[in-house]
Amino acid sequence: MKAARRVTVIGAGIVGASCALWLQRGGHRVTLLDGNPPGRGTSRGNACSIAVHGCIPVNRPNLPLQLPKLLFGAHRPLSISPLYAARRAGWLLKFLSHCRAREVAKSGAALAALLSRARDGLAPLLAEAGCADLLRDRGCLYLYASERDYRAGAADLARRRALGVRCAELDADAVRELEPALAMRFARGVLFEDAQQVANPQKLTESLVEKFRRDGGGWRGQNARAVLPGGSGVETVLDGGGVIESDLAVVAAGAFSTRIRGVGRLPLATERGYHVEFDNRGELARRPLHWVGSGFYASPTDAGLRLAGTVEIASLSAPPNPAVPAYLARMAKKMFGIKEAPQRDWLGFRPTFPDALPVIGESKRAPGVLLAFGHQHLGLTLAGITGRLIAQLASGAAPEVDLAPYSPARFGAR
Numbered sequence: 576m577k578a579a580r581r582v583t584v585i586g587a588g589i590v591g592a593s594c595a596l597w598l599q600r601g602g603h604r605v606t607l608l609d610g611n612p613p614g615r616g617t618s619r620g621n622a623c624s625i626a627v628h629g630c631i632p633v634n635r636p637n638l639p640l641q642l643p644k645l646l647f648g649a650h651r652p653l654s655i656s657p658l659y660a661a662r663r664a665g666w667l668l669k670f671l672s673h674c675r676a677r678e679v680a681k682s683g684a685a686l687a688a689l690l691s692r693a694r695d696g697l698a699p700l701l702a703e704a705g706c707a708d709l710l711r712d713r714g715c716l717y718l719y720a721s722e723r724d725y726r727a728g729a730a731d732l733a734r735r736r737a738l739g740v741r742c743a744e745l746d747a748d749a750v751r752e753l754e755p756a757l758a759m760r761f762a763r764g765v766l767f768e769d770a771q772q773v774a775n776p777q778k779l780t781e782s783l784v785e786k787f788r789r790d791g792g793g794w795r796g797q798n799a800r801a802v803l804p805g806g807s808g809v810e811t812v813l814d815g816g817g818v819i820e821s822d823l824a825v826v827a828a829g830a831f832s833t834r835i836r837g838v839g840r841l842p843l844a845t846e847r848g849y850h851v852e853f854d855n856r857g858e859l860a861r862r863p864l865h866w867v868g869s870g871f872y873a874s875p876t877d878a879g880l881r882l883a884g885t886v887e888i889a890s891l892s893a894p895p896n897p898a899v900p901a902y903l904a905r906m907a908k909k910m911f912g913i914k915e916a917p918q919r920d921w922l923g924f925r926p927t928f929p930d931a932l933p934v935i936g937e938s939k940r941a942p943g944v945l946l947a948f949g950h951q952h953l954g955l956t957l958a959g960i961t962g963r964l965i966a967q968l969a970s971g972a973a974p975e976v977d978l979a980p981y982s983p984a985r986f987g988a989r
């Protein structure tokens with residue numbers, strides 16, 4: 576075991592906050608930095624699901640067949656910007672190459688290894704931070720509008736089961752009993768009993784950072800510009816001036832991570848996603864509901880009902896597309912009979928690698944720089960276990976999971 580080390584954690588989303596707390600628990604002296612207040616990025620607006628069943632990536636075998644519709648149609652659940660596709664053709668081709676059954680099986684197994692530890696990675700942090708009440712244990716319900724949709728989903732369900740996911744198959748009456756406020760009749764449902772839900776993801780990250788700071792963790796309200804080798808470890812160069820010297824730096828800046836100089840040229844892109852929120856409508860769903868094929872979850876939050884999801888492959892700087900929140904509002908009417916307009920909408924940036932796996936490990940290019948980003952649709956779910964693995968690496972302990980599938984080296988030396 577290595578002695579206590581000075582560690583700088585870059586990015587105070589749910590992943591950075593979890594890394595900071597696990598490192599602090601491991602006895603390290605940690606400084607967390609972010610130019611924004613904690614938990615205001617993608618970690619704020621997600622679908623609130625601790626989706627331990629989420630071992631099937633978006634890029635799966637049937638996706639290439641839909642490509643023309645995704646590029647040139649008005650398909651709202653999943654779309655690809657033609658401009659972005661032209662600019663990042665290499666990334667898109669890699670993303671599509673991971674639709675092959677063999678690759679899907681490989682990524683699925685690697686995701687499942689993390690997902691099986693997801694609850695254990697988060698629960699101790701919430702308990703210590705005094706916010707365990709944010710977590711609800713009512714599972715997550717997938718809904719199928721027709722028998723045909725249900726049969727089309729059978730292969731995915733079999734894959735999940737083969738990877739150890741527990742679930743119960745429900746008929747239309749059982750769905751109605753679980754979710755009596757649905758305005759629509761769903762032919763079938765699948766309940767993932769081990770999934771959990773967070774009532775307020777922003778509050779979760781804030782609570783973890785508050786706990787970290789109460790226990791003496793350092794905070795800097797500045798962004799990192801670069802991570803460079805320096806002295807006996809790493810120098811983190813700050814936007815607006817200043818340098819933090821430490822033994823290790825952890826980069827956890829979500830979709831913005833590769834903008835930090837020194838991180839290296841890794842094939843990170845973003846799957847943009849949206850939400851709309853209806854205040855005081857939380858009673859319409861008892862747990863996160865995913866209408867399979869619609870691309871979104873409807874989740875009850877402590878403020879109301881949030882419809883969150885969709886995938887838009889486009890750049891970080893492209894303006895929001897108002898057609899997507901409008902689509903979500905239409906779906907709210909169909910699914911729950913909500914006639915009013917949502918009170919607000921939001922756009923967030925899932926950090927995504929072509930193989931749908933995060934990077935968790937030391938940078939090949941910059942010794943002493945640990946990378947913890949690229950959690951795509953699962954960052955809320957996987958933040959806790961990622962933090963625990965990063966703390967194990969920092970302490971020189973053998974990681975509890977074989978980290979080879981998540982190594983930055985899988986993309987070659989960059």
Ligand SMILES: Cc1cc2nc3c(=O)[nH]c(=O)nc-3n(C[C@H](O)[C@H](O)[C@H](O)COP(=O)(O)OP(=O)(O)OC[C@H]3O[C@@H](n4cnc5c(N)ncnc54)[C@H](O)[C@@H]3O)c2cc1C
Nearest residue numbers: 586588590616617618621622624799829848953954955956
């Ligand atoms: C619509 C939608 C629904 C989703 N639903 C779910 C779900 O139900 N379950 C689930 O598990 N996941 C879900 N996700 C995915 C999940 O939200 C993300 O994977 C997760 O929030 C990523 O967390 P993060 O900490 O890596 O990034 P972020 O939350 O984006 O945090 C990154 C932080 O880094 C900071 N930063 C950026 N640049 C710098 C810099 N140079 N220096 C310092 N700080 C910097 C930012 O200000 C930000 O605070 C969803 C995502 C979307 C968009």
